[in-house]
Amino acid sequence: MSDFAPLPPEDDALAAEYVLGLLDTAERATAERRRRVEPAFAAAVTAWENRLSPLNAGFDEVPVRNLLPAIEARLFPVAEQPRRRWFAPFAGALTAAALAVAIIAVLPPPVPEVAPLTASLAAEGQALAFSARIDPADGTLTLIRTGGAPAEAGQDLQLWVIGADGVPASLGLIREAESTRPAAGLTPGQVLAVSLEPAGGSPTGQPTGPVLVTGVIAEG
Amino acid sequence: MAEDPVADWLSRVGSGDRAAFRALYAATSAKLFGVALRILGTRSEAEDAVQEVYTRVWLNARKFDPSKGAGMTWLIAIARYHAIDRLRARPPAMQSDDEVLDALPDDTPGVLDRIVAAGDAQRIADCFATLEPGRAAAVQGAYLQGLSYQALARRHDVPLNTMRTWLRRSLLKLKECMEG
Numbered sequence: 001m002s003d004f005a006p007l008p009p010e011d012d013a014l015a016a017e018y019v020l021g022l023l024d025t026a027e028r029a030t031a032e033r034r035r036r037v038e039p040a041f042a043a044a045v046t047a048w049e050n051r052l053s054p055l056n057a058g059f060d061e062v063p064v065r066n067l068l069p070a071i072e073a074r075l076f077p078v079a080e081q082p083r084r085r086w087f088a089p090f091a092g093a094l095t096a097a098a099l100a101v102a103i104i105a106v107l108p109p110p111v112p113e114v115a116p117l118t119a120s121l122a123a124e125g126q127a128l129a130f131s132a133r134i135d136p137a138d139g140t141l142t143l144i145r146t147g148g149a150p151a152e153a154g155q156d157l158q159l160w161v162i163g164a165d166g167v168p169a170s171l172g173l174i175r176e177a178e179s180t181r182p183a184a185g186l187t188p189g190q191v192l193a194v195s196l197e198p199a200g201g202s203p204t205g206q207p208t209g210p211v212l213v214t215g216v217i218a219e220g
Numbered sequence: 221m222a223e224d225p226v227a228d229w230l231s232r233v234g235s236g237d238r239a240a241f242r243a244l245y246a247a248t249s250a251k252l253f254g255v256a257l258r259i260l261g262t263r264s265e266a267e268d269a270v271q272e273v274y275t276r277v278w279l280n281a282r283k284f285d286p287s288k289g290a291g292m293t294w295l296i297a298i299a300r301y302h303a304i305d306r307l308r309a310r311p312p313a314m315q316s317d318d319e320v321l322d323a324l325p326d327d328t329p330g331v332l333d334r335i336v337a338a339g340d341a342q343r344i345a346d347c348f349a350t351l352e353p354g355r356a357a358a359v360q361g362a363y364l365q366g367l368s369y370q371a372l373a374r375r376h377d378v379p380l381n382t383m384r385t386w387l388r389r390s391l392l393k394l395k396e397c398m399e400g
Contacts, residue, residue, distance in 0.1 A: 009392070012395075013388045013391060013392070016388075016391040016395075017387070017388075017391075019297075020359065020362040020363050020387075020391075021300065021301075021304040021362055021363070021366045021367075021368070022362050022367075022368055022369050022372075022387065023368070023369075024308065024368060024369075024370075025308045025309070028304075028305070028308065046288050046289060049289060049293055049294075049297050050288075050289045050293060051344075051394075051395065051398055052344075052363055053289070053290070053293040053296070054344040054345075055344070055360060055363045055364065056255075056292070056293070056296050058360065058363075058364045059251065059254045059255045059258055059296070059364065060254045060258070061250035061251045061253075061254050062250055062253050062254040062257050063250055063253075064249055064250060064253035064263075064266075064267065064270065065267070067245075067249065067267060067270055067271050067274070068242060068245050068246075068249075068274075070271055071245070071271050071274045071275060071278075072238075074271065074275055075275060075278050076238070115236065116236060118279055120279075127309075131275065131276070131279050133279060144275060146272065146275075146276070147305070220234070220236075220282045
């Protein structure tokens with residue numbers, strides 16, 4: 001079932017406890033970190049997920065109001081622009097056939113899809129976590145807080161990208177659970193970081209407070 | 221694992237296919253809402269959880285590996301972990317409220333019947349049957365309701381370490397039985 005040497009029984013038990021959800025917050029965070037970095041532990045977790053999956057029959061299906069619009073608004077904050085309206089003024093002057101020919105002839109070639117970039121910002125022992133999604137086509141970054149709490153009064157969280165020269169450049173403050181900001185030119189391999197700053201952000205233009213979470217930008 | 225439409229949708233979602241994402245949502249949201257509601261107990265919090273879960277599904281779908289398990293298993297794991305994280309993040313007063321725990325229905329016997337009825341895995345039902353009843357109930361209570369060691373110890377009125385020993389032994393036994 002696994003390509004790895006068997007885990008010590010203690011670790012396999014921990015994997016089972018993690019999958020069952022028995023652990024407290026600190027133990028849970030440790031197990032999650034091990035899952036990310038230890039393939040053998042990750043395989044044990046997957047094996048327990050599969051082993052216990054018949055219990056999923058114990059969860060009822062419960063109809064829920066349509067949450068898809070809210071989810072899509074979070075994930076795809078910039079509405080897709082309708083592009084075809086430009087020919088409307090001419091439509092009356094052309095027959096349908098001529099219109100079809102005209103559209104084929106005039107429509108620009110499809111823009112090649114630019115793959116989105118993502119990053120997960122987290123740190124060991126840190127409840128705060130963010131998911132970032134970068135749309136290179138329109139140069140925006142959507143940041144969603146997936147764990148932890150906003151900064152307390154008198155403080156702000158600030159987002160940074162670490163450039164190739166190692167110098168952090170500010171991408172602005174993070175005051176909402178989800179937010180979209182302009183961020184052109186981000187590339188895979190760059191590091192995003194969130195630091196804790198005085199209210200209003202770093203007074204120096206460089207991080208002054210502790211860096212709480214980081215994540216590497218990756219394709220996809 | 222011949223047919224797994226959820227896995228197919230997930231692989232398309234992983235390459236950024238929004239139509240597949242909508243289809244996936246339509247087919248699976250009632251189940252994932254059921255998971256979140258069972259663990260969190262209120263519709264509003266379960267709705268919040270489901271939104272977050274699908275956000276993560278979109279962001280992580282390309283990590284799904286169909287050779288390692290079924291698509292629905294992967295989705296439910298994300299939903300359970302997120303709901304449990306929310307449960308653990310509640311203030312301690314809300315987590316340890318005995319009245320709340322006592323109010324939760326303990327419908328464990330019905331669960332096993334339904335697994336068998338679903339023809340899903342006679343084996344796990346048989347293996348649960350080899351455990352002492354209280355311990356089988358504790359394993360299922362943890363899985364289905366997100367009960368922590370503390371909550372289980374309180375519910376079964378045993379010290380926390382006893383509960384931990386019980387459950388570890390039960391899980392080992394379960395694994396041996398299912399692989400035997």
